[in-house]
Amino acid sequence: MTGGGNEAARAAERVARESYGRLVAFLAARTRDVAGAEDALAEAFASALKSWPADGVPANPDAWLLTVARRRQADAARRRHTRLAGEEHLKMMADEMDAAAQSPDDIPDRRLALMFTCAHPAIEKGMRTPLILQTILGLTAQDIAAAFLISPATMGQRLVRAKGRIKETGIPFAIPEKADLPERLEAVLDAIYAAYTKGWAEIGETGAPRLTEEAIWLGRLIVSLLPDEPEAKGMLALMLHAEARRGARRAPDGAYVPLEAQDTSLWDETLVAAAEALLHQANEAGPTGRYQIEAAIQSAHVARRMTGADTWPAILALYDHLYRITASPVVTLNRAVALAEAEGPAAALAAIEPLAADKRVADYQPYWAARGHLLAEVGKGAEAYEALTVALGLSADPAVRRYLQGRLATLQNG
Amino acid sequence: MRYMLMLYADEKVGTSIPADQMAKAMETMYAYHEALSKAGAFVATSALAPTWDSKTLHMEGGEVRQRDDGAFVNEGGELKVEDGPYVETREQLGGYFIIxxxxxxxxxxxxxxxxxxxxxxxxxxxxxxxxxHFGKAWCATDGDVPVS
Structure with a gap:
């Protein structure tokens, strides 16, 4: 028995990581009761932690957990439903339990359907990412709340409400038809990518790496579940490119290091290679979507920094293409930053002039930082100082703040 | 909607920071103020003097009662002034932003x-x-308040 408890706990943890979403998806597929499925699964995990240390870890932990969770679900249904409805419900569960018992190694993977349910248009846009993080990965409301900067209690309530919506409005628990797939897939990819960017930029360093890790895990999952979708690969490639540079984006003293100044020997070559391979596969399959283009832009940055090749014209062309798809002010801004490298800061300033009246960028930190940087380069020191001051005020990350304070000090003394 | 951000800090630590370092920290506060203004989110702000400069007024004894005309009055109590804050806390309210x-x-x-x-x-x-009760805002908190 010595160490058995630890081993069982580790096994449970491993199963939780690998199978949480798969089991929730399977348990909720017919009932559409995600919260009920999670409750049942939580009880099954609790039983596992009690019995596995004594009895040993079962040969097929997934099937074990599924059986226990199904029983709990059946008990709950019996308590909740009227006699008639309850019987129907129980029969449905019994059928599925039989099916699962006959092929315990082959629990159908319904995580993809669950992801489409969580990112359904009927679910409030801001809740899609938290919902996927909880139902597929089993992250707690507390973990998710920290990343989204709201209180755990509020996050908990919102998650419960969103799950209630799935049940009440009968959001289909299915992979959309071919015709609807691109649009609906975009919502799923956006939700996963949002998790990555949360972990990447918005919150300083605490807890953030965990979220980027989970997002990449989800990215790999969706690529494995939808191997024919180029955009899924494009998104994973984009995340891996960003992840490859993690070690280079902070100086040893914690200061922020912009892309052009990064030491490329600190980039993770394995991740870069994986991103490039994915992008290559995605481009072969076409058609080109937002994530593929963004990954291609990152790939062009890598090529420039690694080989010294002038990839700015290619980057500009990719941004033009991206703007035609998104019409986003963020794309205008990023294109202007590339334009500054290709044609100089004056051209870039002219390109962002229309953004000055755009309310959407009024509190967008990168806009003010880029504007200040460009103004300084054309020698408009006073205006540059003003814009960089606003950028400083919009930064929540102490490292970025320190970088901008350095820039401001240089402007003041120079 | 308007919100008050109440900034708490240990004022003893705050006052022990040398003036030049404090000026550096205040630069970021000024930048924050600028960012709020540019984004149209700024309403008001102020720093507060340390709590050892504060006085607290409170009624001692007596009983609060609502009169027929609606006013609340204390009967039998006596107004007292004391040095310092209402509640002693480890961190003190040092300033605010209304946004x-x-x-x-x-x-x-x-x-x-x-x-x-x-x-x-x-x-x-x-x-x-x-x-x-005339529908007039005497403490306007946002643009939706009817102002006659």
Whole structure:
């Protein structure tokens, strides 16, 4: 028995990581009761932690957990439903339990359907990412709340409400038809990518790496579940490119290091290679979507920094293409930053002039930082100082703040 | 909707920081103020003097009663003035921002950008519309209040 408890706990943890979403998806597929499925699964995990240390870890932990969770679900249904409805419900569960018992190694993977349910248009846009993080990965409301900067209690309530919506409005628990797939897939990819960017930029360093890790895990999952979708690969490639540079984006003293100044020997070559391979596969399959283009832009940055090749014209062309798809002010801004490298800061300033009246960028930190940087380069020191001051005020990350304070000090003394 | 960001910090630590270092820290506070203004979210701000400069007024004894005309009065009590804050706490209210934000999530996002979030807690509270019985705002908290 010595160490058995630890081993069982580790096994449970491993199963939780690998199978949480798969089991929730399977348990909720017919009932559409995600919260009920999670409750049942939580009880099954609790039983596992009690019995596995004594009895040993079962040969097929997934099937074990599924059986226990199904029983709990059946008990709950019996308590909740009227006699008639309850019987129907129980029969449905019994059928599925039989099916699962006959092929315990082959629990159908319904995580993809669950992801489409969580990112359904009927679910409030801001809740899609938290919902996927909880139902597929089993992250707690507390973990998710920290990343989204709201209180755990509020996050908990919102998650419960969103799950209630799935049940009440009968959001289909299915992979959309071919015709609807691109649009609906975009919502799923956006939700996963949002998790990555949360972990990447918005919150300083605490807890953030965990979220980027989970997002990449989800990215790999969706690529494995939808191997024919180029955009899924494009998104994973984009995340891996960003992840490859993690070690280079902070100086040893914690200061922020912009892309052009990064030491490329600190980039993770394995991740870069994986991103490039994915992008290559995605481009072969076409058609080109937002994530593929963004990954291609990152790939062009890598090529420039690694080989010294002038990839700015290619980057500009990719941004033009991206703007035609998104019409986003963020794309205008990023294109202007590339334009500054290709044609100089004056051209870039002219390109962002229309953004000055755009309310959407009024509190967008990168806009003010880029504007200040460009103004300084054309020698408009006073205006540059003003814009960089606003950028400083919009930064929540102490490292970025320190970088901008350095820039401001240089402007003041120079 | 308007929100008050109440900035708490240990004032003893605050006053022990040398003036030049404090000026550096205040630069980030000034930048934050600028960012709020540019984004159209700024309403008001002020720093507060340390609590050892504060006085607290309180009624001792007596009983509070509402009169027929609606006013609340204390009968039998005596107003006293004491040195210092109402409650002694480890961290003290050192300043505030009043901001305009669409909702609590937005207000929290602004609070996270406040440099003071690095060294002390920030309490975020919605301001409540207060309208007198003629429907006139005597304490306007946002643009929706009817102003005659």
């Amino acid at each position: 305009e934000a669409a909702n609590m999530d937005e207000a929290l996002k602004w609070a996270a950008r406040c440099p003071a979030a690095q060294w002390g807690p920030i309490e975020v509270r919605p301001l409540v519309n207060t309208v007198d």
